[in-house]
Amino acid sequence: MSAFTLPDIAAQATHSQLPLEWVGMCNIALPVQINSQMLRASADAGVSLDDGTARGIHMSRLYLALDVLEYEALTPALLNEVLERFLDSHVGLSASAFLTLRFDLMLKRPALVSPLGGWKAYPITLHAQIKDEVFHVELFAQVEYSSTCPCSAALARQLIQQQFLTDFGNRMLSHETVLSWLGSAQGIVATPHSQRSVAKLRVRLQPGIEELPLHALIDHAESALGTAVQTAVKRADEQAFALANGQNLMFCEDAARRLHLALKTLPWLSGFNLRVEHAESLHAHDAVAHSQWRW
Numbered sequence: 001m002s003a004f005t006l007p008d009i010a011a012q013a014t015h016s017q018l019p020l021e022w023v024g025m026c027n028i029a030l031p032v033q034i035n036s037q038m039l040r041a042s043a044d045a046g047v048s049l050d051d052g053t054a055r056g057i058h059m060s061r062l063y064l065a066l067d068v069l070e071y072e073a074l075t076p077a078l079l080n081e082v083l084e085r086f087l088d089s090h091v092g093l094s095a096s097a098f099l100t101l102r103f104d105l106m107l108k109r110p111a112l113v114s115p116l117g118g119w120k121a122y123p124i125t126l127h128a129q130i131k132d133e134v135f136h137v138e139l140f141a142q143v144e145y146s147s148t149c150p151c152s153a154a155l156a157r158q159l160i161q162q163q164f165l166t167d168f169g170n171r172m173l174s175h176e177t178v179l180s181w182l183g184s185a186q187g188i189v190a191t192p193h194s195q196r197s198v199a200k201l202r203v204r205l206q207p208g209i210e211e212l213p214l215h216a217l218i219d220h221a222e223s224a225l226g227t228a229v230q231t232a233v234k235r236a237d238e239q240a241f242a243l244a245n246g247q248n249l250m251f252c253e254d255a256a257r258r259l260h261l262a263l264k265t266l267p268w269l270s271g272f273n274l275r276v277e278h279a280e281s282l283h284a285h286d287a288v289a290h291s292q293w294r295w
């Protein structure tokens, strides 16, 4: 080695003769382009080290291959291109390449009634890989919604009926008296409990799909649930939300089944795994359900 040559440890041989499934870097900060927005993302970039005699991979080559993500809209083709670059820069060392991207998708959402709106941040994780020469992409999205317990709603209705009997017995009542009672806190003595809930959707894309259907996946899930959490809210919006909750009473099992049936209709999906978590206000633990299809 001359005084001007930098030592290249990664290029040395190792005596362990042991291939490794994944080698790379985690939590690389970088921007990605989605829906013409520049989003702050975090990437895990890796390859397999199939040559068990090689000391290491070339981390810098993976890092530099991520560059393109800054300049082009994120699509399955772009993810594939980055993974191909990983492999092209590791010929003879690696046969599989992996890329995970995490970011918050920002979507502007209208209010239910008023002409207002606001932004929601949806946590997204994309897993792309080339393994056995096959390219795969998985999307993971989190969608928050409200769930009102159907059992609690029925119990509350029963208490309201009992209160009605206590207040009026079998008396003949005028329309006006009943209307006023229904509008009073003494009449509606009990309310069901609701909780902020989250659906965690993991889906595999059909090969050949051109766009990442993040927006479509989230819209589809929110429409199936009917009670997506809101942004800007005036009283008219809150009332519409109360109605939506009353019309979409859900145990976690109901939410999981709704989402299962809804996701199955998406033609660009080849399989999914979903989990719903209802952060119960009745107790301090969560109600959780899982479901999957072709997973």
Ligand SMILES: Nc1nc2c(ncn2[C@@H]2O[C@H](COP(=O)(O)OP(=O)(O)OP(=O)(O)O)[C@@H](O)[C@H]2O)c(=O)[nH]1
Binding pocket: 008, 010, 055, 056, 057, 058, 059, 060, 061
């Ligand atoms: N393989 C490997 N490299 C590491 C690790 N930690 C830090 N590095 C450093 O990552 C840097 C980049 O590695 P390479 O991509 O091989 O750099 P290089 O040899 O200048 O680049 P090439 O000429 O393209 O091979 C090197 O300085 C390594 O020492 C590690 O755990 N494994």
